[in-house]
Amino acid sequence: MGMDAAAAMTAEELAAELALMRRRLARSESARTQAEALLEIKSRVLAQANEQLKANRELLRIELGQRTRQLLEAQRVAGFGTMIWDAEAFKGELSPYCQALLGLPGLAEIDGAVSASGSHPMLDRVVPEERQKVFEWSERLTSRALELKRSGVFSHHDGLSQICSTEACGSCANLTDCDRMLEFRIAGQSDGEANRMIRALAETSIDEDLGRALVFITVQDITREIEAANEADALRQRDQRRMRELEQLAVELRAAREVADRANAAKTRFLAMMSHDIRTPMNGVIGMLELFDDAGLSESQHEMLRLMRASGDQLRMLLDDIIDLEQAESGKLTLAAFPLEVGTFLGTSIGFWARAARHKGLTLELERAAFGYGRPMVEWIVADRYRLRQIIDNLVSNAVKYTRRGGILVRVGPVADDRFRFEVIDTGIGIPPERRAEIFVDFGQLHTADVQAGGSGLGLAICRRIVELMGGSIGVEVGPGGVGSCFWVELPFVEVDGPTAAKQKEEKRLRRFDGGRLRVLVAEDVETNRIVARGMLSKLGCDVELVTNGEEAVEAVRRGEFDVVLMDMSMPVLDGPEATRRIKAIPGAVSRTPIIALTAYSGRAELAPMMTAGAIGVVKKPIVLDELYRAIKSVCR
Amino acid sequence: MKGVIFSELIHWVEETYSPGIADRMIVQAELPGEGSYTSVGNYPHVQALAMIGQLVEITGRPVDALADAYGYWLSSRLAALYPQFFVGYTDAISFLKAIDGIHQKEVTKLYPDALTPRVIAEVDGQDLLVSYASHRPFAEVAHGLIRGYIDHFGDDLVILRDEQTQGPHAARFILQRK
Numbered sequence: 010m011g012m013d014a015a016a017a018m019t020a021e022e023l024a025a026e027l028a029l030m031r032r033r034l035a036r037s038e039s040a041r042t043q044a045e046a047l048l049e050i051k052s053r054v055l056a057q058a059n060e061q062l063k064a065n066r067e068l069l070r071i072e073l074g075q076r077t078r079q080l081l082e083a084q085r086v087a088g089f090g091t092m093i094w095d096a097e098a099f100k101g102e103l104s105p106y107c108q109a110l111l112g113l114p115g116l117a118e119i120d121g122a123v124s125a126s127g128s129h130p131m132l133d134r135v136v137p138e139e140r141q142k143v144f145e146w147s148e149r150l151t152s153r154a155l156e157l158k159r160s161g162v163f164s165h166h167d168g169l170s171q172i173c174s175t176e177a178c179g180s181c182a183n184l185t186d187c188d189r190m191l192e193f194r195i196a197g198q199s200d201g202e203a204n205r206m207i208r209a210l211a212e213t214s215i216d217e218d219l220g221r222a223l224v225f226i227t228v229q230d231i232t233r234e235i236e237a238a239n240e241a242d243a244l245r246q247r248d249q250r251r252m253r254e255l256e257q258l259a260v261e262l263r264a265a266r267e268v269a270d271r272a273n274a275a276k277t278r279f280l281a282m283m284s285h286d287i288r289t290p291m292n293g294v295i296g297m298l299e300l301f302d303d304a305g306l307s308e309s310q311h312e313m314l315r316l317m318r319a320s321g322d323q324l325r326m327l328l329d330d331i332i333d334l335e336q337a338e339s340g341k342l343t344l345a346a347f348p349l350e351v352g353t354f355l356g357t358s359i360g361f362w363a364r365a366a367r368h369k370g371l372t373l374e375l376e377r378a379a380f381g382y383g384r385p386m387v388e389w390i391v392a393d394r395y396r397l398r399q400i401i402d403n404l405v406s407n408a409v410k411y412t413r414r415g416g417i418l419v420r421v422g423p424v425a426d427d428r429f430r431f432e433v434i435d436t437g438i439g440i441p442p443e444r445r446a447e448i449f450v451d452f453g454q455l456h457t458a459d460v461q462a463g464g465s466g467l468g469l470a471i472c473r474r475i476v477e478l479m480g481g482s483i484g485v486e487v488g489p490g491g492v493g494s495c496f497w498v499e500l501p502f503v504e505v506d507g508p509t510a511a512k513q514k515e516e517k518r519l520r521r522f523d524g525g526r527l528r529v530l531v532a533e534d535v536e537t538n539r540i541v542a543r544g545m546l547s548k549l550g551c552d553v554e555l556v557t558n559g560e561e562a563v564e565a566v567r568r569g570e571f572d573v574v575l576m577d578m579s580m581p582v583l584d585g586p587e588a589t590r591r592i593k594a595i596p597g598a599v600s601r602t603p604i605i606a607l608t609a610y611s612g613r614a615e616l617a618p619m620m621t622a623g624a625i626g627v628v629k630k631p632i633v634l635d636e637l638y639r640a641i642k643s644v645c646r
Numbered sequence: 647m648k649g650v651i652f653s654e655l656i657h658w659v660e661e662t663y664s665p666g667i668a669d670r671m672i673v674q675a676e677l678p679g680e681g682s683y684t685s686v687g688n689y690p691h692v693q694a695l696a697m698i699g700q701l702v703e704i705t706g707r708p709v710d711a712l713a714d715a716y717g718y719w720l721s722s723r724l725a726a727l728y729p730q731f732f733v734g735y736t737d738a739i740s741f742l743k744a745i746d747g748i749h750q751k752e753v754t755k756l757y758p759d760a761l762t763p764r765v766i767a768e769v770d771g772q773d774l775l776v777s778y779a780s781h782r783p784f785a786e787v788a789h790g791l792i793r794g795y796i797d798h799f800g801d802d803l804v805i806l807r808d809e810q811t812q813g814p815h816a817a818r819f820i821l822q823r824k
Contacts (some may be wrong), residue, residue: 214709
């Protein structure tokens, strides 16, 4: 405000102007005070923030120290050392473990320059013959890192620019796979210590913050790894060698086994063939012995005759066993399935041995047992009568054979709805536990005791084969009270209804066997056999007519009524099976004449043509009087 | 609200009208601090509303016209007081586009307790749409500020109001080339 204006103002106006000026001044001062106060507060806040910053920096320093120590410890534990090589400064930093690995203690920093004499602390540690390789590698890495920085082809989200992967980029100066890794040897760190193998892995990169071209290198002592790999390789080679030897051995063993198997099969076949061929003359010898009239002989002649007959029996059983075994081994052992009345069958089977037992002063009893199963044994089952009888005969005859005092008990009963058991318990010498498994194996281990006792030693082995074929099991335990033996067999069975009324009627027609004379037709081409058959049948009280081939047999049956026909299998003109078929085809009652096969074979396969043609029984040659009787009786029952 | 808005409001009234009118405005508004404001302080925005209310009484001019005129004047003051915010911008559009993403963040760094209005600028074809939203009813001040920035950069733009967003708390301005 100018002086003139001020002069023009009234006193009130001046006073008002002054008051306004004062208020403005007061406001300015107040604002300044506020600003100063705020400045004071801000300064304090700033000072506190500064302190906090210092504290945080210290914490970070401590944490960084800890992390660094942890990292270095981790390197030590993992067996890795690290080196960071600055390509521009041509200097590197070595981690403590890297120093230890390379044998450069205390050398935390290393210069790339090689002295005029060609010496360099790190290269000097490398074995002389590999120094050039390591030197060239480090040169390549340095120039790659520098190229990388110059190319500027890097940009990485984490700030640490890294070269792209080897496959992906061809434009930048990246490392090839073989340049990433180098393995070299360094000298041992003390006298006498062997060289160590070092593996180095490198990666070039750019630190954008520092603007440096760097090479990160990890080093690892792989001496043990290489040694282990070499050892593993040696072991693998040794194993492969052994494997080849084993394979060769296996091939040889297989070949040897095949040879042995072939030899064994040939042996068995040979034995079977021999057995068959021996049977025919044996039939003559044994048959004649059976027919030999022993009246009027002296006691010593009686004894000689008895021994001859016993020897004949033994020879016949041996032949049977060998043929059975051959059947079993060649898988030709098959089973027939016919209805069988359990009670009668067992009574007859066991009863057969009663005389032998009585002769030795032994008891022989048959007992129906429950075996803890609630129901009684069924009466009619489907079974192979011949094979079942073979098992029972074997077990009971053994029991009689090996028992001197006491007796034999046969127990039979069901153990399930479809399974029955029979036990043959004796009070004999017993079988030591260690021999119990062995007695069921065949041929390889002939049972000397059995052989000495007059058997083939094959009986139980054959029983086991038959039982297994039937789907059952067989075994032996010590007898009750620790005395003797208990042979047991468990077999599956199928229950059936009894035979039809017609069949029973037919059988009734043949009951004359016991009452009157039976008329028997024998068809047999070998004269000796015909004579034996006639002699034995006559001894059994039969009227006999002989024919020499199948054709004659058919005519004979057609001509007159015979009660039974004994039909040899192998005959000239017309063989047994064909003759049987023709007889069965004759109209009228004669076709129902029971036909018993007469054969030197005992195998099912060989018998099959006869059984299929209509034969209902078998008599094996050499003919034994008892067996002939049983066979005729069973079809005429 | 930042003290600079209050101190510059008084400054503007003193310059535009007179120190006496500014004094009357302050006295009649019966302010708690009796009208003493420092630009680095913070004060309730109702005190600014009270002062503008009194200025309407004293001058007889509409409140919107006064708020717009103050905004226009404030833009040149902010350019003078805080030149660093204007460095690197050659036109109003790029400057306005940077308000939400850059300037407001800078303000918050300096004054962590500042409650800044939301100002979003979007390009729509040839136009720039600037949205203003605030809990304070200063949409007209924002209009004046935009007008001031256009003149500051010497741009040839005209400001239209989106009629659907009329109101003191929110507004949308359409900046078109003339």
